[in-house]
Amino acid sequence: MSSGWSWWVIGLIVFNLGVTFLLFLWAPHAKVPVLPDGTTGHVWAHGVLREGMHRLPGWWIVASAAMYLFAFGYLVLYPGFGKHEGMLEWTSGKALASATAANAGKLEPVMKRLAAMSVEAVAADAQAQRLGERLFVDNCAACHGRDGRGNPLLGIPDLTDGDWLYGDTGENITASIRDGRMGMMPPWNALGEEVVKNLTQYVLGLSGQPHDATAAAAGKTAFESTCGACHGLEGKGNSQLGAPNLSDDVWLYGGTPAAIETSIRDGRQGHMPAWTPRLSDDDIHVLAGYVLHLSTRGHVATR
Ligand code: HEC
Ligand code: HEC
Known part of the structure; x- marks a missing residue:
């Protein structure tokens, strides 16, 4: 904080606390003129309501005094009064460091x-x-x-x-x-649309889903020659390569015919x-x- 801002903040605090503190000293002894019946003479609601006069309650005076003591004490101990750092030299950075250290200790x-x-x-x-x-x-x-x-x-x-x-x-x-x-699943669009469709039917069959048996039978050879290296000849997967088991009902990208076809045609590269x-x-x-x-x-x- 530049010293200009520091003085500005100090000025605001002294002015605000000063004015309210003077009011606090003055209010309990203030002489407000009262009529003989103990009211101030202010009348509302066509005379139905008249303003009474009471001394400030003791609890209010005590609470306000405690508040001022707290405010003065706070400004002495903690930063807040312009550039004054406070006697405790508290900073949010130090508080964080000590809380972090306490947490690490636990x-x-x-x-x-x-x-x-x-x-x-x-x-x-x-x-x-x-x-x-x-x-x-x-x-x-x-x-x-x-x-x-x-x-x-x-x-x-x-x-x-x-x-x-x-x-x-x-x-x-x-x-x-x-x-x-x-995960490295290469795209197989180069095999041609028909082979991709046959492979899709074959994979559907592997996982026990409804499929076209003729197309699946046509896909079997392609699967064994092209896919078996990673997914295993029976499609049970390979955890060394992260190649999923294709014969269960758990799917990384979804087990619908469309999702399986997309996996085969476009490949998949999941990244963890x-x-x-x-x-x-x-x-x-x-x-x-x-x-x-x-x-x-x-x-x-x-x-
Ligand atoms: C950016 C997204 C992302 C975040 C963040 C992420 N993961 Fe993953 N995680 C993945 C993907 C995608 C895979 C599958 C990788 C693949 O297809 O080979 C995966 C795979 C895994 C696996 C292997 C699962 C298996 O079946 O073998 C574990 C375990 C895992 N994550 C745990 C975690 C933990 C723990 C965290 C947090 C520290 C985490 N992941 C944060 C995306 C994420
Ligand atoms: C180089 C090894 C490799 C070859 C060859 C391979 N795959 Fe994959 N395949 C993977 C891997 C690894 C994944 C998982 C990708 C990921 O983690 O993102 C996968 C994912 C899949 C999926 C998605 C599974 C799911 O759970 O959503 C299907 C379907 C699939 N492969 C079918 C095939 C077919 C059919 C062939 C043969 C044309 C084939 N793969 C060839 C490695 C391979």
């Missing part, structure tokens, strides 16, 4: 305890679940949803269904969060960002436990 032993546990044990720990939920809402909910159920329109996997693209161990889940993941170094290893460990907890607490029960 968090450290908890994080140390959890860091020594396996992801599976963290998943079952009530304190870790509360910490994990906070971290999840702050960092992951924008994509995966507050409840972790994902979004098939964007290819964001449901983390609560117990079905994993990249494997179900604590280690796999930690790696997904720490290093990120890049890496969280190191944005989050610490301990945070990632807690998050991995929380995600595992989401998937094991029962898909149906939470619906």
Whole structure:
């Protein structure tokens, strides 16, 4: 604050507090002329209401005095009086630093305890679940949803269904969060429209959905030669590549004929960002436990 502004603020405070303080000193002794019947002579409502006179109540005087004491005390101790820093030398920056340090002090032993546990044990720990939920809402909910159920329109996997693209161990889940993941499904439009349609029918058949059996049979060879390398000959997927199981009823991008056809024709490249170094290893460990907890607490029960 420049000294001009400092003096301006000081001037405003002295003027406002000064004027009200003088009023406060004057009011209890003020002599207001009264008529013999104890009223001021002001009359309203055609004489029905007349203004009476009472001394200021004691509680009001005490409360106002306490307020002035508080205000003077505050301006001595804390910043507020122009550039005066206050005897306590309080600043919002210092207050934040000490609150952060106090929080870190409380968090450290908890994080140390959890860091020594396996992801599976963290998943079952009530304190870790509360910490994990906070971290999840702050960092992951924008994509995966507050409840972790994902979004098939964007290819964001449901983390609560117990079905994993990249494997179900604590280690796999930690790696997904720490290093990120890049799903690589190439586009297959070059195979021609008919082959794409046949493959779509074949994939529908793999997952037990209604399909055109002739087209599916025609798609089988193409699937085995072109798709099997990643999705497996039976379409059961490959967690090393994040290639989804095509024979179950869990879909990253939706299981309708149109969604499957689009996946095959245009390809899909889902991107899960890496969280190191944005989050610490301990945070990632807690998050991995929380995600595992989401998937094991029962898909149906939470619906
Ligand atoms: C920008 C959007 C986005 C954000 C933010 C995000 N994710 Fe993801 N996540 C994805 C996508 C997309 C995938 C699927 C990647 C693929 O298709 O290969 C994924 C995959 C995953 C997987 C692997 C799932 C499986 O089936 O193997 C885990 C675990 C995961 N995310 C956890 C998290 C956690 C924890 C956070 C927060 C720290 C987070 N994600 C933040 C988009 C996101
Ligand atoms: C190079 C490996 C690879 C090959 C080859 C491949 N895919 Fe994929 N496919 C993937 C991956 C990885 C994903 C997941 C993409 C993502 O995470 O965004 C995927 C996703 C899909 C999906 C979407 C699944 C869902 O759950 O929504 C379909 C359908 C699919 N592939 C069908 C096929 C067919 C049919 C072929 C053969 C023409 C094929 N893929 C070839 C790797 C491959």
